Amino acid sequence: KQEVTQIPAALSVPEGENLVLNCSFTDSAIYNLQWFRQDPGKGLTSLLLIQSSQREQTSGRLNASLDKSSGRSTLYIAASQPGDSATYLCAVVNNAGNMLTFGGGTRLMVKP
Amino acid sequence: NAGVTQTPKFQVLKTGQSMTLQCAQDMNHNSMYWYRQDPGMGLRLIYYSASEGTTDKGEVPNGYNVSRLNKREFSLRLESAAPSQTSVYFCASSEDGADTGELFFGEGSRLTVL
Numbered sequence: 604k605q606e607v608t609q610i611p612a613a614l615s616v617p618e619g620e621n622l623v624l625n626c627s628f629t630d631s632a633i634y635n636l637q638w639f640r641q642d643p644g645k646g647l648t649s650l651l652l653i654q655s656s657q658r659e660q661t662s663g664r665l666n667a668s669l670d671k672s673s674g675r676s677t678l679y680i681a682a683s684q685p686g687d688s689a690t691y692l693c694a695v696v697n698n699a700g701n702m703l704t705f706g707g708g709t710r711l712m713v714k715p
Numbered sequence: 716n717a718g719v720t721q722t723p724k725f726q727v728l729k730t731g732q733s734m735t736l737q738c739a740q741d742m743n744h745n746s747m748y749w750y751r752q753d754p755g756m757g758l759r760l761i762y763y764s765a766s767e768g769t770t771d772k773g774e775v776p777n778g779y780n781v782s783r784l785n786k787r788e789f790s791l792r793l794e795s796a797a798p799s800q801t802s803v804y805f806c807a808s809s810e811d812g813a814d815t816g817e818l819f820f821g822e823g824s825r826l827t828v829l
Contacts, residue, residue, distance in 0.1 A: 607757075634813075634814035634815075635813075635814065635815075637817055637818065639820075644823075645822055645823070646719075646805055646820035646821050646822040646823050647758075647805070647807075647818075647820040648820070649817040649818060649819065652816070652817045692757075692758070694758075696813045696814045701746065701748075701760075701763050701765060701771070701812050701813045701814065702760055702763075702773060702774070702813070703758075703760065703813050703818065705757045705758040705759075706757065707755070707757045708757070
């Protein structure tokens with residue numbers, strides 16, 4: 604059974620800092636990996652989708668990498684801002700198709 | 716841009732009562748999903764519908780039923796609510812399967828079962 608782990612569970616950084624969020628998964632046979640953002644009391648917003656054949660994806664200040672063989676992904680946030688404060692979740696789709704398995708999330712606080 | 720719309724946003728039920736959570740998407744997506752989110756358990760898939768007219772069980776289907784009414788709408792029904800079903804429920808959709816494209820989520824329905 605696929606298991607997805609996100610470390611750390613919570614992170615507090617000063618504004619302007621570059622930071623890395625980590626995601627690891629136990630079964631490397633995945634179709635894709637997706638990073639989401641969740642604001643308190645809200646739904647999930649898709650940030651980046653990396654297909655299994657890709658190594659990374661970039662969107663603005665966000666860069667996500669994928670190393671399937673080691674079962675790891677990182678989300679890099681450059682020049683963090685208070686508006687980046689949210690919970691970040693990663694999820695993988697395994698070879699069963701429609702089932703996303705989510706990590707527990709990293710709760711990020713960026714202090715002004 | 717409505718995206719994925721869920722109703723109701725909040726609901727309180729007594730044990731044994733029934734209710735239906737409604738979900739509609741306006742993106743012409745083929746696949747729709749119901750998840751529940753619990754502290755310490757993350758998001759878990761309850762049911763999904765790969766296309767209009769089909770539904771399949773996810774990780775935690777017990778106690779729930781679903782209906783894919785048409786391409787736009789996918790409802791989740793609790794026939795006899797239990798306190799263990801207290802949770803935040805999210806509906807999501809994708810153009811095709813989750814293995815090909817990103818998922819878009821609604822804002823959630825917060826259900827409390829007393």
